[in-house]
Amino acid sequence: MISIQNISKWYGTFQVLKNCSTEVAKGEVVVVCGPSGSGKSTLIKCVNALEPFQQGDVTVNGISVSDPKTDLPRLRSQIGMVFQHFELFPHMTVTENLTLAQIKVLGRSREEAGAKAHALLKRVGMEVHAEKFPGQLSGGQQQRVAIARGLAMDPIAMLFDEPTSALDPEMINEVLDVMVGLAHEGMTMMVVTHEMGFASKVANRVIFMDEGEIVEDAPTNDFFGKPRSERAQHFLSKILHH
Amino acid sequence: MFAGFDLDVIQRSLPYLFREGMTFTLTLTALAMSGGVVFGTLLAMMRLSSLGPLSWFAGGYVNLMRSIPLVLVIFWFYFLVPWIGGWIIGADRPIQVGAFWSSVITFTLFEAAYYCEIMRAGIQSIPRGQVSAGYALGLNYWQTMGKIVLPQAFRNMTPVLLTQTIILFQDTSLVYVLSITDFLGAASKVAQRDGRLIEMYLFVAVVYFIISFAASYSVRRLQARIAIVR
Numbered sequence: 001m002i003s004i005q006n007i008s009k010w011y012g013t014f015q016v017l018k019n020c021s022t023e024v025a026k027g028e029v030v031v032v033c034g035p036s037g038s039g040k041s042t043l044i045k046c047v048n049a050l051e052p053f054q055q056g057d058v059t060v061n062g063i064s065v066s067d068p069k070t071d072l073p074r075l076r077s078q079i080g081m082v083f084q085h086f087e088l089f090p091h092m093t094v095t096e097n098l099t100l101a102q103i104k105v106l107g108r109s110r111e112e113a114g115a116k117a118h119a120l121l122k123r124v125g126m127e128v129h130a131e132k133f134p135g136q137l138s139g140g141q142q143q144r145v146a147i148a149r150g151l152a153m154d155p156i157a158m159l160f161d162e163p164t165s166a167l168d169p170e171m172i173n174e175v176l177d178v179m180v181g182l183a184h185e186g187m188t189m190m191v192v193t194h195e196m197g198f199a200s201k202v203a204n205r206v207i208f209m210d211e212g213e214i215v216e217d218a219p220t221n222d223f224f225g226k227p228r229s230e231r232a233q234h235f236l237s238k239i240l241h242h
Numbered sequence: 243m244f245a246g247f248d249l250d251v252i253q254r255s256l257p258y259l260f261r262e263g264m265t266f267t268l269t270l271t272a273l274a275m276s277g278g279v280v281f282g283t284l285l286a287m288m289r290l291s292s293l294g295p296l297s298w299f300a301g302g303y304v305n306l307m308r309s310i311p312l313v314l315v316i317f318w319f320y321f322l323v324p325w326i327g328g329w330i331i332g333a334d335r336p337i338q339v340g341a342f343w344s345s346v347i348t349f350t351l352f353e354a355a356y357y358c359e360i361m362r363a364g365i366q367s368i369p370r371g372q373v374s375a376g377y378a379l380g381l382n383y384w385q386t387m388g389k390i391v392l393p394q395a396f397r398n399m400t401p402v403l404l405t406q407t408i409i410l411f412q413d414t415s416l417v418y419v420l421s422i423t424d425f426l427g428a429a430s431k432v433a434q435r436d437g438r439l440i441e442m443y444l445f446v447a448v449v450y451f452i453i454s455f456a457a458s459y460s461v462r463r464l465q466a467r468i469a470i471v472r
Contacts, residue, residue, distance in 0.1 A: 045374075073382045076377060080378075081375075083375060087371040089375070105380040
């Protein structure tokens, strides 16, 4: 479904992505991990062209994201994205956050969008906060709303860019629970995270990145059982032994 | 010093000063503010655009306007607007614009340069992630700007925009050089007619002070309230 083919990206002379290639099949959950600055967030943002890249291509259901003829807004509306810092719209209520793009992009009626928003808020346990503003919610609650906002567009895949790393520890699980639920329903997901528990529980594959390269791309059990590269072993030993 | 003061001249001319003069001043301020904010916001979006010519044009415009004294701009536009207007509609002679609309256009174009810089700061104060979130949902540039970035930018910048408007309110008195009957112009006409320069100019200063000070005070109160809500 998502196909990343040999993409490279430079900031000036600094190369942040080096010939990265991978595939995410329909219904697959792929976790992307690696030390900070390894390019994993940049890689995931290339999937919906939030970050431009200079070489290679990304296709979603066969449609190239770098082709100038592609209707990017249309393509992006089919891919949900959840950000590290939630990025809810602070001047809108929770419900308005969920209905804005449904109405503007998908052309749904206010009632239809509202009903969809209500159902999704219920699902992430946020229906009682529907009329609150994001600033009145905790980080975990905001992130659950952000996931619901992505789901409101009926996406064919969801991208998560470090969805729990800005959260207080006690709020991480409420967000991960929603994500695990999604994975079990067969949502196609690409998740940048350090949550190795989540990875081992629901990921089909783990991609390990370092210095802009995809160093390892292996089925979850293989990755945790016997990572081939030294860099991945080193990373795992640091992240798991705490 | 105040012995020879004739305060009665003020009272006698109050209806004229306010009904004619202040009405003009406030109308001009309101129109120039609305037009200036709209045009200034467009300029700010152009300035921040990744399209070279757009940002170059907006940058040049803002720097030009901010480098010329307002009085000169008023003079130039007063003589130029009829010609430009004629050229735009394809007439072979300058069109009749009138002092009022000429000054509205002048102040709109001039203040837009200042509102542009305020809105540019406002737009830049919105985290990049907000734009990303809008795009990621499939919103296009105009929708992301109109629904996400600009509402927040306006909200953050309201106190500064209003402060600039208070400056605009005082600046409108410069239309006096075109012999327009704004508040200062009206007072000046009475002053010349009755030979009561000191009384009238003192009164004008007091009125400008009271209005501007009260407005600044309200802006400060508003600022405090916005700070709490955020």
